[in-house]
Amino acid sequence: MGEPFDFTYILTFIPKLLSTLQITLFIVAGSLLIGMIVGFLIALPRLYQIPIVQTISKVYISFFRGTPVLIQLFLFYYGLPELLKLAHLDVSKTPVLAFVILTYGLHTGAFMSELIRASVMAVDRGQVEAAYAVGMTGYQAFVRIIMPQALAIAIPVFSNLVIALLKDTSLAFTLGVMEMTGKSQTLGTLTQHFIESYIALALIYLVVSFALEKFLKWLENGLLQHEQQDTSVRSTRLTLRKNISYRRIVTEMSTGKGGVDL
Amino acid sequence: MKLDPSFIWTAFWQLLSAIPITLLITVVSVVVGFVIGIVVALIRIYKVPVLHPIAVAYVTFIRGTPMLTHLLLIYFGLPLIVDALAVKMGWSFRSSSIPMIGFAYISFSITSGAYMAEVIRSGLLAVNRGQLEAAYSIGMTTTQGLRRIVFPQALAASLPNLSNSVIGMLHGSTLAFTVSVVDINAKAQIVASTNWKFFEAYLAAAAIFWGLTFLIERLTAVIEKRIHVYHRGGVA
Numbered sequence: 001m002g003e004p005f006d007f008t009y010i011l012t013f014i015p016k017l018l019s020t021l022q023i024t025l026f027i028v029a030g031s032l033l034i035g036m037i038v039g040f041l042i043a044l045p046r047l048y049q050i051p052i053v054q055t056i057s058k059v060y061i062s063f064f065r066g067t068p069v070l071i072q073l074f075l076f077y078y079g080l081p082e083l084l085k086l087a088h089l090d091v092s093k094t095p096v097l098a099f100v101i102l103t104y105g106l107h108t109g110a111f112m113s114e115l116i117r118a119s120v121m122a123v124d125r126g127q128v129e130a131a132y133a134v135g136m137t138g139y140q141a142f143v144r145i146i147m148p149q150a151l152a153i154a155i156p157v158f159s160n161l162v163i164a165l166l167k168d169t170s171l172a173f174t175l176g177v178m179e180m181t182g183k184s185q186t187l188g189t190l191t192q193h194f195i196e197s198y199i200a201l202a203l204i205y206l207v208v209s210f211a212l213e214k215f216l217k218w219l220e221n222g223l224l225q226h227e228q229q230d231t232s233v234r235s236t237r238l239t240l241r242k243n244i245s246y247r248r249i250v251t252e253m254s255t256g257k258g259g260v261d262l
Numbered sequence: 263m264k265l266d267p268s269f270i271w272t273a274f275w276q277l278l279s280a281i282p283i284t285l286l287i288t289v290v291s292v293v294v295g296f297v298i299g300i301v302v303a304l305i306r307i308y309k310v311p312v313l314h315p316i317a318v319a320y321v322t323f324i325r326g327t328p329m330l331t332h333l334l335l336i337y338f339g340l341p342l343i344v345d346a347l348a349v350k351m352g353w354s355f356r357s358s359s360i361p362m363i364g365f366a367y368i369s370f371s372i373t374s375g376a377y378m379a380e381v382i383r384s385g386l387l388a389v390n391r392g393q394l395e396a397a398y399s400i401g402m403t404t405t406q407g408l409r410r411i412v413f414p415q416a417l418a419a420s421l422p423n424l425s426n427s428v429i430g431m432l433h434g435s436t437l438a439f440t441v442s443v444v445d446i447n448a449k450a451q452i453v454a455s456t457n458w459k460f461f462e463a464y465l466a467a468a469a470i471f472w473g474l475t476f477l478i479e480r481l482t483a484v485i486e487k488r489i490h491v492y493h494r495g496g497v498a
Contacts, residue, residue, distance in 0.1 A: 066475035067468045068433035070447060075468055078460040170328035194338040198331055206326040
């Protein structure tokens with residue numbers, strides 16, 4: 001299969017693959033943005049238990065969590081143009097990248113909404129009641145009291161989601177997008193040095209996901225600073241209990257993306 | 263081109279024949295991954311010298327790279343290694359006699375092993391240290407203590423994550439089409455290639471996956487209810 005193994009090819013492939021890293025990161029950033037907006041919109045009806053809309057949210061989440069992202073990619077790529085044609089919209093000129101970002105965005109949105117819901121639920125009920133007691137409106141209570149606390153709880157799982165998304169984007173090549181995986185296949189075919197190009201690819205993914213993880217960890221430390229100040233003042237028994245409940249929350253919250261990603 | 267609902271039904275029936283392959287890949291990778299996971303998790307918890315850094319590197323590498331790259335690396339790399347070994351050792355075995363699905367089994371097992379290791383490790387860490395100490399105090403050996411006392415509790419604690427991993431592997435098995443294994447996803451492509459009704463075929467595939475995922479979730483809920491019987495309060 002191909003040429004004999006040659007280590008130097010790995011070194012020459014890395015810069016070539018890095019030139020397509022921006023497309024991968026662009027897909028990640030774009031779908032993360034869509035995912036956060038969609039996730040928020042999907043989570044709100046479930047948090048405030050609005051009838052009917054709540055059921056739609058549930059079905060949406062169940063569908064996007066219940067089907068492989070690869071199937072979703074094909075569904076949107078083949079299905080969306082036909083559906084839009086019924087509405088007399090021609091999207092045949094739209095770049096494939098748009099479909100890819102939309103699909104990943106909607107996919108991430110489902111997981112994001114579960115994350116948002118779980119972290120808002122993890123904030124003590126008494127916090128909202130206290131906010132109402134001092135005369136805040138529902139909006140004020142959400143933005144000023146709930147959101148900062150929920151955000152701090154959500155960050156660890158959020159970081160898992162981002163890394164899972166990064167790894168998922170390797171599937172975009174199936175629709176012919178020239179991101180890193182697609183590029184590595186082309187390089188392999190051109191030079192017949194498949195294994196070297198995939199090793200280079202794996203190395204880049206490893207470094208990028210490691211860097212992302214470190215960055216989000218740093219962000220988390222910044223956001224959780226108030227918790228750390230708290231615990232140093234409290235007695236050890238309370239600290240212990242707090243840590244346990246925090247861990248329980250995080251494990252209960254695992255959106256399903258914490259497990260295996262593509 | 264209009265949506266053809268009747269073809270969804272036709273495709274659905276044709277796709278049913280590919281379900282066993284998808285399930286087989288999932289079950290093999292989950293079971294082998296579970297065994298790898300237990301070994302790796304124990305190595306990491308007991309900090310076995312030499313093996314410990316290898317286990318950490320394995321988990322970090324697998325979790326930091328997409329499942330697709332594992333499959334491609336195994337698919338292109340394993341034959342090189344096997345053939346080189348065969349020549350050196352004088353085996354008659356050649357890499358070409360490995361079936362395509364074998365590459366999927368090996369690579370997905372390696373992938374799920376790393377994720378399982380993390381799931382099992384967090385489950386083991388969730389069990390109170392006092393449980394093992396109590397086991398020692400009534401005269402159990404470490405193996406007995408782990409098997410009879412710690413593992414049952416750890417499994418109960420990690421059940422939700424385990425179920426997520428199984429669903430993840432089920433969804434990941436769609437990648438098998440890259441090494442020309444005909445699973446549900448590849449079958450959908452084949453079914454649609456004659457008349458270009460890709461959308462209908464993938465709708466049917468999505469429905470099947472949705473159903474399978476739903477079944478796994480239901481099953482987990484039933485098992486969870488049984489396992490957590492001892493958690494109930496009250497006197498009865």
